[in-house]
Amino acid sequence: MLQVSGICKSYGKRRILDQAELSAHRGTCVGIVGANGCGKTTLLSVLAGVRKPDRGSIRIDGQEASGHPAVFAAKAAYVPQENPLMEELTVRDNLLLWYKGSKSRMKEDLEHGPAALLGIPSMLERRAGKLSGGMKKRLSIACALSGQAPLLIMDEPGAALDLECKETIRQYLQSYLENGGTAVLTSHEMEELSMCSRLYVLRDGRLEEIPAGLGPKELIASFHPPKVGI
Numbered sequence: 001m002l003q004v005s006g007i008c009k010s011y012g013k014r015r016i017l018d019q020a021e022l023s024a025h026r027g028t029c030v031g032i033v034g035a036n037g038c039g040k041t042t043l044l045s046v047l048a049g050v051r052k053p054d055r056g057s058i059r060i061d062g063q064e065a066s067g068h069p070a071v072f073a074a075k076a077a078y079v080p081q082e083n084p085l086m087e088e089l090t091v092r093d094n095l096l097l098w099y100k101g102s103k104s105r106m107k108e109d110l111e112h113g114p115a116a117l118l119g120i121p122s123m124l125e126r127r128a129g130k131l132s133g134g135m136k137k138r139l140s141i142a143c144a145l146s147g148q149a150p151l152l153i154m155d156e157p158g159a160a161l162d163l164e165c166k167e168t169i170r171q172y173l174q175s176y177l178e179n180g181g182t183a184v185l186t187s188h189e190m191e192e193l194s195m196c197s198r199l200y201v202l203r204d205g206r207l208e209e210i211p212a213g214l215g216p217k218e219l220i221a222s223f224h225p226p227k228v229g230i
C-alpha cells in the first residue's frame, strides 16, 4: 500500500511537483500519464527515494519513507528509464551487487524466480555494456526485483523491449500483483497502461485521477487543462 500526499519538488525556481497526491492499494498497478516533460520521471524517482522531495509524505505499508532511506531500501524497487548497470562488469557480477552477495537467493531467482522469467541465465557471462538495449532493460528489471520489495516502481518498463519480452514483463507484473505487491508505472504505451487498474494524469505538477481504460484520444486530451470559455 502506497500513500503519497503533498509532494512538492522544484528544480531551481521551476516547480515540477506541486502538492501531488496518490494512493495505490496492495495488488494494484497504478499508471501515471502525461505529456513529455510534465514530471513523471521526477515523480517516480521521488517515490522510489532516489530524489528527495522538497516537502510531502510517502507512506509505504504504513511506514513513512520520506526522509528515511532505509524504508525505501527495504520496501521499494525501482526500474529507472536509464539502466543502472555497471557496464564493465558481467551480468553475473551486476546481479551479485544487487543481491548483496547472497548467492543462494540469486541462484533461486535464476532457476525459478523473476530472473529466470526474464531470460537472464543465458546471458550471465556477458559484459553488461555489450548487451542490447532490451537485454539491459531485462537485466535492470531483474536487478530491481532482487530485493523482493512490496512496492515496484517502473519508468517506461516496456521501452526498447521486443514483443516477447513485453509479454514476459506483463506476466511477471500480474503474478507480482496477485502476490500482494503494489506497482506504479509510467508509460506512453496503451498496452502497458491497460495493466493499470487506476490511472493518474500529471499536469501542472498535480496528479488527477482519470478513468482507467480511456482510449488514446481521451488520454491525450487529459494531458492538457480544459479550455475556459471566452
Ligand SMILES: Nc1ncnc2c1ncn2[C@@H]1O[C@H](COP(=O)(O)OP(=O)(O)OP(=O)(O)O)[C@@H](O)[C@H]1O
Pocket (backbone or CB within 6 Å): 011, 016, 034, 035, 036, 037, 038, 039, 040, 041, 042, 043
Ligand atoms: N536534474 C534536473 N535539473 C533541472 N531540470 C530537470 C532535471 N531533471 C528533469 N528536469 C526538467 O524537469 C521537467 C520534468 O522532467 P521529467 O524527466 O520528470 O519529465 P517526464 O514527464 O518524465 O518526461 P518524458 O515523458 O519525456 O520522459 C523537464 O522540463 C526536465 O527538463
